[in-house]
Amino acid sequence: MVDELPHVLWAHRTMPKTSNRETPFSLTYGTEAMIPAEIGEPTRRTLQGEKGYEEDLRLNLNLVEERREEAARREVEYKKKEIEKYYNARVREVKFKKGDLVLRENGATRKEDQGKLGPKWEGPYQVTWAGDKGAYKLADLAGKEIPWTWNSMQLRKYYA
Structure with a gap:
C-alpha cells in the first residue's frame, strides 16, 4: 500500500483541478509534467532539443505568476458559484398574501x-x-x- 503512494501523489499533482482548470504541478513549476511514457516517444517537447526546451521553460517561468493569478481568480469564481448553488438548493421560497x-x-x-x-x-x-x-x-x-x-x-x- 505504501508503495503506491508516489503514484497516487503523481496522479494528484498532474490532474487538472475543477476549481481552477490547472494542475498543481504546472502552477508550481510553470510547465506541465512529462509522464514517463512521453519521454521515450517523439513529441514537440522531446524533439526540440535541450536549447529550445530551456527557452520554452524560461518563457513559462516568466508567465507562471500570471497563470497563478488567473487560476486564483477562477477558483474564487468557482467557489462563489458552488456556495450560491449550495445555498439556493436549501432556500425555501415562501409567498404570503394580503390577509395572511x-x-x-x-x-x-x-x-x-x-x-x-x-x-x-x-x-x-x-x-x-x-x-x-x-x-x-x-x-x-x-x-x-x-x-x-x-x-x-x-x-x-x-x-x-
Missing part, C-alpha cells in the same frame, strides 16, 4: 437580550401589503401598522 397571519423574527425588535431560551418569534401579525419581490408590510391584530417592511426570511406562517 404571520410571525416575525424577534431579533430586530428585541429591546433586551432574553437569553437563548427567550422567544425567537413574535406575533401574530397580519400581512397588509405584499410586494412582488418578497417584501411585506405588517399590522398587529388591532390594525396598527408596524413600521418597516419585512422580507420572507424574517417571517413564518402562523397556524392558529
